[in-house]
Amino acid sequence: MCKECGCGETNGNTRLQFTVHGYTEDSAKEVEKALFGLPGVLFVHIHAHDGSTTVDYQPGKTKLRDIMGVFDERGLEADL
């Protein structure tokens, strides 16, 4: 949705902010990349040192379980 001109779906994007346990510097980068590759994910930011994770995504294009799957596959625990 275009927030400036108001055009587009009114549903908007969903922002998730949560903590993940078990990141290393490398795994955090790799997770960021994997999340970005999901069709509906527009923005990802991960702080490896404290595990704080932000994901902006379009629920219509990517399901929450697909996002969580990225962490599950890598044995990372995400506290939503």
Add this chain to the structure above:
Amino acid sequence: MLAGRQGGIKMEVRVMKNVLGENDRVAAENQAMFAAKGVYVLNLMGSPGSGKTTLLEKTMQKLKDELRMAVIEGDLFTTKDAERIDRYGVPVIQINTAGGCHLDAPMVQKVAPQLDLDHLDLLVVENVGNLVCPAEFAVGEADKGVVLSITEGDDKPMKYPLIFKESAVIVLNKIDILPYCNFDRTAAREDITTLHPGANIIEVSCTQGDGLDAWCDWLRQRVAETKAQAQKG
């Protein structure tokens, strides 16, 4: 959690609700129409000044005697772009949105009857210069494409993720002036493929000619696929 309900009473509930939002519905209609007629439609997007119209001029130079082309031009105001296309003798329709920041499916549906769809191979819809809104509005295209010129900066894909995710082809234009810009080509390409795994990136210089053959080959291929599909259906 269902409210308790006894006895399995059968009901027929009248709903009469549209399945898709209005734009998607009209876009689906347009898409069905173009596909049935074997016309390959590309929704070409990009920032103002990225080189969309110039790319079309070069495309027409190379392909207009080989493929039957038409263009729908989208701009807020002026017919400047339609005039540029017209000089090549390619049928062109200018849509002026008078302030609207993107073309939408109803706009394209309204002008489509003016085209000779029965005798067309390639229709390019050149969208309003904008990296934000057009990505949200299908117009009935088979593919979306985006032109990113290197003068815009290598950080743009990450800043405008949706349009890069949605595009079947990403044209990186003005590569001839890479030596004079701070554009990190590797970083930009990597960001694009991070957002869009398997992204089809074609590097071109419209002014110098680099990459235009690869671009035209891709268009030829999509046109051929569209025709083959129409013959089957």
Add this chain to the structure above:
Amino acid sequence: MHEMSIAEGILDIALDSARENDAAKITKVGLRIGEMAGIELESLEMSWRMLIAGTMAEGAELAVEKVPLVGRCSKCGREYHIENYNFWCPECKDGVLVIQSGREMQVAYIDMD
């Protein structure tokens, strides 16, 4: 066309309606699909069957009413079935057929228990 996302849209509408009406099971969804809607019915059926597994709509059938693409000429006022997406009036030659029906993509009714 993405028949799976259309099937999802249909299921959303069906589930919402079932909840509103306190139903436990959906047995049939009636659709009105216009000729010009661009839906491949086979793909839609397949997507639907995959999607409803494990939901309240498991086993529900899709009943499709196909709506013909009919246009009325802006000049002579006569109605014609539009063939091959040709929007010109067969009589007036330069009159445009304005679509009256055939663009629908709706959930018409839902049978539920």
